[in-house]
Amino acid sequence: MEYTVQKLANLAGISTRTIRYYDEIGILKPARINSSGYRIYGQREVDRLQQILFYRELGVCLDDIKSIMTDPSFDGAKALEEHLKKLLEKRKQLDLLIANVKKTIAAKEGRIHMSDKEKFEGFKNKMLEENEKKYGKEIREKYGEEVVEKSNEKFRNMTKEQYEEVTHLEKQVTQTLAEAFKTGDPKGELAQKAADLHKKWLMYFWPEYSKEAHAGLAQMYVDDERFKAYYDKEQPGTAEFLREAILVYTGIKQ
Amino acid sequence: MEYTVQKLANLAGISTRTIRYYDEIGILKPARINSSGYRIYGQREVDRLQQILFYRELGVCLDDIKSIMTDPSFDGAKALEEHLKKLLEKRKQLDLLIANVKKTIAAKEGRIHMSDKEKFEGFKNKMLEENEKKYGKEIREKYGEEVVEKSNEKFRNMTKEQYEEVTHLEKQVTQTLAEAFKTGDPKGELAQKAADLHKKWLMYFWPEYSKEAHAGLAQMYVDDERFKAYYDKEQPGTAEFLREAILVYTGIKQ
């Protein structure tokens, strides 16, 4: 039997456009072209199309299908394994998404009745997630995998009281820093108090303290747009001011 | 604080292209344009961008985000519910895909060791699925939901022996039909034997037999490209020949 595009399309349950497209991308060429320029397909092409549609239904992209079917040296089984891995990854992402959407809906409807402890754990996880997303890659490169993991571990192990203490400290830093900024003197008492509070805050996260690391972090607050924006939110220049204060505090600069 | 595209991009951890694109589609306009034509964003825009990115991470498309954020009468919670439904549907599809890919891999590696019974059940299910995919919609429209369901039920309840009998019958029909086709006479003995075998085969699927329905099916074998292709596979014209034979067999035509 020979088939024109439409006959083949009906046979396979797809559109003629699809068939022409498959010709276009070279994945399914007609057996021949007749004198009027019509595409004519034979039994071999029907079989090939079945194969293509089979892989298509498994969600394999046409380019990969092409490789699987054209290159005989290509390992079809391995390609499917790869494909499966991609699908599983996709499902993981999707599960995360779904969980987040559900959470958001629940929160919006106000019918979230978590215990304080659960809420607290939720906060911690959310913070870690956000942190990872925003700075994860660079921080890991800068400080090393181990340091970051230790820091996160320390954070995860915080009690509710410690967490409250640390958020309180954060507020104190911000406030003191804002007041110090008004004085304009990074060596002044207020600025040094801010730097000290900042150190205390930091020690909730860092496995160990060093002046050099503290000063380095202060420099990053200025260099990195995202950190800078956080400190400059109310008053532009605050990030620089904090750096100066910390440089003095750590004795790197008088 | 004021931000140019790059500052805002760094702050939010996205690309400048994205920011310009969001301007282009009107989802995030700059606070103002300076004398050089630069986009300038303020705190309000930063907050708005955060919102946008929040929804984006939930997988909401930009068009929906636009609706959620611009139209205050728009019900954000409802939109999220809708979105969640879509995501769940997507996951269902994905799970199906994954199961199929796994099955395929297992089959390819030949490490599928099913019992004969399991294998048989698998065959039946696969046939039903394929049938559903290929003809499902039209058949249901033509014969009604109930008839189709009854037929499928009958098929599902087949024992292995019955199934083997029916596949054997199918082969007999094909063979007898091919021989009858050579005689060219749809009224001849062979053709009538083919029609009779076809009836017997059919009765494995249909809840009840009627001459009219049998003749109607024969007509469809000619009208529908897919059925026609099945019968014409070896010899074009076979579908028409079978129809004629059945019309005689059922007494609709002498």
Next chain:
DNA sequence: AATACACCTTTACGCAACGTTAAGGTCAAT
């Protein structure tokens, strides 16, 4: 022979959300 109608052809835009050049202005520092 003309016409209708169901086929067939190629060309090309549209879709989502940007990535990626390309070509060219602006700004601050050297």
Next chain:
DNA sequence: ATTGACCTTAACGTTGCGTAAAGGTGTATT
């Protein structure tokens, strides 16, 4: 005056087709 780091708009590419548009072919009917 020249870098170099910014900024701008314009436009193509990505995936797998759907959907016209404009025009040729084949066959049956009038």
